[in-house]
Every structure is written in structure tokens, then in C-alpha cells.
Amino acid sequence: MKLSAYIGGIGVLGPGLADWREAAAVLSGAKPYSPAATVLTAPALLPSTERRRTGRVVKLALAVALEASSRAKIDPAGLASVFSSSGGDGHNCHELCQALALAGREVSPTRFSNSVHNAAAGYWSIATGATLESNVLCAFDASFCAGLLEAVTQVVVDGQSLLLVAYDTEYPEPINSKRPLPDAFGAALVLTPDPGPTSVARIDVALGNERPDTMEDPALESLRLSIPAARSLPLLSHLARADAGRTVLEYLDVSSIAVYVEPCR
């Protein structure tokens, strides 16, 4: 079975990359990359009671998911989803571990509810009314490709349009020293089985074991290596340049994923 899907919309948010428009300008070489701290805003999608409870990871995931579905001009309520993140909400995790290390062990019920790895997916479905299947994955540094493989497989096998959201945020200390992620980076793709009016490109995905592509710009290469979701940058660069061609993405130690990109004109 050929693993192909059409990309109907893209969302990006990361250090010095405010959205896909800016990321595309940087990744196509039209604009120099100037790294700056990732700016996250409260998700307007959520009712104010929920908005207050969300941490950085939810803000990030919802921002890129919303950008991708808006660009695809698709009502997100009708999309299935695959969320993939290496670590979930690191700040929330730290607060819980800290509370559990103290004598009283006063755990906040909201923090506990938000500690599930699928918190962002849950808030997304509540905010958009998306009732289709939603899968939430983790594959440590390979989380982007794990999500891509799961998402494309679902598009192909079930003929299902879906939203792929890959996102990672930093841990505070002391976990940050053990798992140093410098900042937040997220990328989202709307994937459809058939071409549509907003389709940017068709991608053909294959599992292999070639050496992964790197980024020419040292600052972008450093971003690619330092945040798992940014392992998507070589693919995003192809999409930004609207080049036909092949790119190889880092997956698990023994394997990689080759993506052939055919832009839609």
C-alpha cells in the first residue's frame, strides 16, 4: 500500500518562528533566521474557565493545530487527530513531583487532570467539538516521525482526513538538566486522502534506514536537534520552498523516514 497523503494546511510555532508564514519565509531562505524565545498566547478557542487552567504545552499545541486547520479551511470538528509529544507538560509535572516530595502531599486536582499526556488533545476536542478518534503518542526524540507514520497510515487505511500535531515544551529545573529542551516548538499538518483546494503538496512516506537530512543553517540545525518536534524541519523546508524532491527525517536509532514531496500547483 502506498503511504501517500495531501497536506491541506500547515501550522508552525517556535523560537523566532511566529507562524507558518514566517517559518516558510525563513525556511525558503527569503528571510534570515533570528532565534528568539517562543511566544505563546492563551488559546482564544477555549472558554475562559478552561483557558486559565492550560499550561504552555496546551497553548502551543492548540495554536499550531488552529493555524493548520484554518489554512486548510476545514472545520476541525470533522478531523480525526494524532498528537505526538516527547514529554507533555513539563511545568505541570514538576509541580506535581514537588508537591509529592513535601510532607503534606497536597496535590492539586486540576494539575492531576492536566498531567495526562493527552491533555492537549482533550482540550482541542472540547474547544472544537471534534468527536472523531484522537490518538496521542510519545516516542521520545522520534515523536515527530512516530506521529507522521501513525497519521499517514490512518489517512491511507481508513481514508480519514486528520490533523497531525507535534509539539514539545521545556521542563523547568531540576528535570531540565536531565532532559534539556531549550524552548517550545510545534508543527501541525492537516492531512487528507485526496487533493483539495488548499492542498500544498502530496507526500509519499516510506520507512527506511538512510542517514537523516540536516539543516544547512547552523541555528536551524541546532533547533532541529534540540527539540524533538523540530525534527520536522527538513520536511517543512521542502514545503516552504515548494520543491519536488525527497527528504529523510530522523526516526528511531535504527531507522529513518523518507518523505517524497510533490507540490500541488
Added chain:
Amino acid sequence: MKPLLLESFTATSCIGLGVAPTLESLRARRSGLRRCEFETVDIETHVGEVPGVDAVRLPKELSRFDCRNNRLAELSLRQDGFEEAVGRAASRCGRRRIGVFMGTSTAGILQTEIAYRHRDLVTGALPDSFEYSATHNSFSIADYLRRRLHLEGPAMVVSCACASSAKVFGSARRMIEAGIIDAAVVGGVDSLCLTTLYGFHSLQLSSASPCRPFDVARDGISIGEAAAFALLVPPQGTLGGDDVLLLGVGESSDAHHMSAPHPEGQGARRAMRAALLSAGLDAEAIDYINLHGTGTPSNDRSESQAVTSVFGAATPGSSTKGATGHTLGAAGALEAVISAITLRSGFMPGGVNTTRIDPMLTAHYLRENRPSPALHVLSNSFGFGGTNCSLIFGRAGARAPT
């Protein structure tokens, strides 16, 4: 979907290490729930703790993975010839053609909880011995198993709270149908930790006594731990009457609330209907339902309404969580294995601990074992974030040869 054969399966929980003792406990209606004496926990609750986990040793070359969660996985792997069955599949299909898809909610977070008690007094740093990627990170359980079993295919963890290890069956099904892999090791592993014990307590969702699913006096869950695995392959050749097949997978989202189910169980209903559709079966074909049945007032109420709306009030079901506790991210896989045991054993397990069924709950709840064979079983798993998954398993003997 195209049916998949459970070529091998095993489960380890507080009611047994492996299939035979699990079956014996179900037959004898034994609960493994005991008053909580786990670690330094000081709350009044009951837990389903697996005996002997602390004594398990991981292979030396994988010692950085050492934590309760991976020890529990190792213990389970050694039962029922599961490890050997995976080895045979690897020689048949090749190591790169077998995927590893595991469900967990908390992986080895207990290591982090303990490490936080031993931070450097001056710098606040965690101890040098603390291993993030091999214990704390959710992926650690899939990473441990693929290394332990020498598999090199796709690997990932699904972490959708308490539906995690039901949903891995869906991922495996898609990857096999897409032709990316020829077989999949699926399962779930979750182990006792302070985050879930104190977390559910803070939400007032855990009971002080052993949980009583569907009871009029039910007042919360009992947390358990388990590791359960299945080796999924496309069926080939003639199947034996006792062979168990995965026939259907249905998934949905509630889009309602982070920690409470939809009050009428709309998401649960959609998941069950999608599973029936995927299996090509009518609701009447289901002989027994292994309910999610956590024992909280709202979960059981919502599930009962959903079950009744899909199946009516006649299809028998029960929750085995009164015996095993709620094993959270491992519950889907544990109850998949219990469903397979039910299909083979010729009886439907009645729920233990439940003395008086809540008259408001209309679904047919079994309190006693029913000595009639089931040919098709549906198993429900629902989780925080409003994530739902229903699986359908069948005895190969129940199907016309294809």
C-alpha cells in the same frame, strides 16, 4: 477491518502472573485488592499490587531502564511463553517487520517522584542516578521492550490516559493493513506510583474500600497495576476453534470535559458502534461486555446508559476491576487478555465486590460467573480527556472459514 490473530497473549496483574492463574482467580471470583501499603503512601485506599515486582532484575545491558514499570513488564514477558512467541515471529517475518506499540499513563514516573525527595540541598539537582529517558519518559516502556525483544520495526507509546492500551490495537491494525509491518507486539504497562494514588484521591475519585463497580454504594476506583501483551498477526492457514481474533476497533472523543465522562455516554456509544461497524457485527452478536466499570458514580452511570442504548438491557457484562483494580494505562490490554480468556474458558466472569446493583443502572450486570460460552466479546476503555476505545474479540470457531 481484516481480523487479526492473537498468536500469543499474556497478562500479569494482582490476580495472577500469566493466563492460567488469572483464569483461576476469575473462576474462583478472587479479588487481588488489598489495603494500600505501597511505598510511603499514607492515604486510606485499596490497591491491586503485583507481588514480587521489586525482586525482578532486568538484563544487565538494559540496567538503565530499571524501574518498577519496566520490572513489571519484564515479569509479564516471562509468562506464557510470550517472549519465545515473539522470537519465533521475528525469525519468521524479520525484526524490522514487527512493531512495538505500548500503552501507559505514567510509565516510570515513580523514579522521578523518589528522585525529588533526594534533590541536592544546595543546587536542587536530581541525583546522578536518575535516568530520564529510560524510566520517566512515556516511551521508556516501548523502548525497553523493543530492545529486550530485539525488534527494529516502528515503536511508540500511546498515552491516552485509561484508554491507552486499547488504542494500541487500533494503531497495530492500521500499520499491518498498510503493509508497514507483518506483526505487532501490543500491550500496556502501568505501575503503582504516587502521582496516580494522590491524584485520584485529590479528585475524590478513589474509594477507601475495594472498588464496587455498578454497586448502588460505589464510591470510587481502586488503583491497580498490570502488564499485558498480545502478539497480533494476520491469520494464516486453518485456525483452531480456540484461537482468538481481534475483529473490531472503535474509537471516539467526548469533546465534553477533561476529567468527567459525557453524562449520557455519547462518546462511549460512538466508540461501541464504531467497533461493531469495524467488525461487521450486529449488537446481538456480542455475548459478553467487559465493561470499563471503574466504580465511580458518574463513570458507571454514563457507561450503563451508553451500553443500554447500543445493546439494550439483555447483553450481560461485568467489570473485572473489582478483582484487578483499575490498571489505568494498562487496563485496555489487561481487559483484552481477560476477554480472550473469557472466549476460551467457556464462562463469563461476574464482577466481584458488587453486592447490590444500582437500580438506576439499566445495563445487565453479572455478579456471578455465568457458565455459558461467549463467541464474541466487546471490551470498553475510556479515559480522561474524553478518549474512548472499544475492542471486539471473537473465537475463531465462531467464524466461517475465509
